[in-house]
Amino acid sequence: MMKSRYQSPMLNQHGVVLIVVLIMLGVFSVIVVSMIGGSNINFKIAGNQQYRMEAKMAARNGVESYISNPANFALPLPTSNAYVNSDFNGDGVADMVAVVAPPDCLRAVPILQSELDVTDPHDAQCVGSAQQSNSGIFYAAGSSGAGNSWCSKMTWDVGAKVNDAKTGVDLAMHQGVYLRAIIGTTCL
Secondary structure (H helix, E strand, O other): OOOOOOOOHHHHOOOHHHHHHHHHHHHHHHHHHHHHHHHHHHHHHHHHHHHHHHHHHHHHHHHHHHHOOHHHHOOOOOOOOEEEEEOOOOOOOOOEEEEEOOOEEEEEEEEEHHHOOOOOHHHHOOOOOOOOOOOOOOOOOOOOOOOEEEEEEEEEEEEEEEEEOOOOEEEEEEEEEEEEEEOOOOOO
């Protein structure tokens, strides 16, 4: 029997393909693991963004709810915090709570008689003068009275804080409020 000079190409490779495939498998594994890690970070970022937006909505809800109650700006002024619950998913359980502190009066400026319109019902309670002994005199339309009226322009700062241990959100929000008040409402 004679040996054939022709040899199979498979005998010459000696496992090179196996090594190349293992290297490629390792590279693909590293790429997949890094993609999974990146997507987890993106989910955390999106979740934190959602929690922050919910906290902003809860704080805004607290401030607006507080401002809409005129008793919060009347004498005697509230001395304790107000708690406003926010339920975002509609399950009847408060998801976040805004703590609204009593308002801070920043300034009070008397309204001049000349700034009032006697035909406007909102201005009617202010027409008169706190400086005159005959206070309460109504002036004719178009005429300007002298001195300060019975009202003042008051600027208040209302602040709400949301601190949620479950989500780790800690947010503070402030809103300025302009109100007209009868003179004698103190700016503490």
